[in-house]
Amino acid sequence: MLTQEMVNKLNEQLNLEFVSANIYLQMSAWCNNKGFEGASNFFKIQSSEEMYHMHRLFDYLNDTGTMPVLGSIxxxxxxxxSLLDLIKLAYEQEKIITQKINSLAHFSMMLKDYSTFYFLQWYVEKQYKEGKIFKSILDKFSLVNPDFGGLFLIDQDLKTMNGNK
Structure with a gap:
């Protein structure tokens, strides 16, 4: 059985994943509007993944006999x-999520809530991979000249980026 404090923290994370899904879906729309088809697709997939993360938390709370609580966002x-600005913001969002997941995993260990700790390991691994992907995208910006087709190359690379997780 989960403590009320753990339930509150899991619900907080559930809603944070929902926020991320909305941010990435809006980023997808902006990219599409600016002609960055690869980036638009990348962020649409990212949004779907964040929704999946939210659903996993939702199911875990339900499975433990606790009612998930969706808040307003x-x-x-x-x-x-710019596309670079957008990627930087997305990377910052991933760093926030990673910090929150790590804090949640630490909290579950402090409570000796091993079932939740085990459940959260999937998120820990996912966040490591997400951070690595966004960092690699940012690194690519330093390798290209945006005035000479560099944005096109990055956009083309983003078309296949989600398959590398």
């Missing part, structure tokens, strides 16, 4: 300065 940012 703010609308995401709709405009970005």
């Amino acid at each position: 703010d609308a995401p940012q709709v405009d970005f300065l």
Whole structure:
């Protein structure tokens, strides 16, 4: 049985995953509007993955006899300065999620809630991979010249990026 404090933290994470899904879906729309088809597809898939992360938490809470609580979330940012700015913001969002997941895993160990700790290991692994992917995208920006087709190359690379997880 989960403690109420653990339930609260899991519900908080569930809603944070929902926020991320909305942010990435809005980023997909911005990319599509600017002609970045690869980036648009990449962020649409990222949004779906975040929803899956949310659903896993939802199911875990239900499976433990606890009712998940969906809170209200703010609308995401709709405009970005550039594709680079958008990627930087997405990377910052992933770093926040990673910090929250690590904190949640630590908290579950402190409570000796080994079932939750085991459940969270999937998230720990996913966040490591997500951080690595976003960092590699940012690294690619430093390798190309955006004035000479570099954005096109990055956009083309993003078309296949989701398959490398």
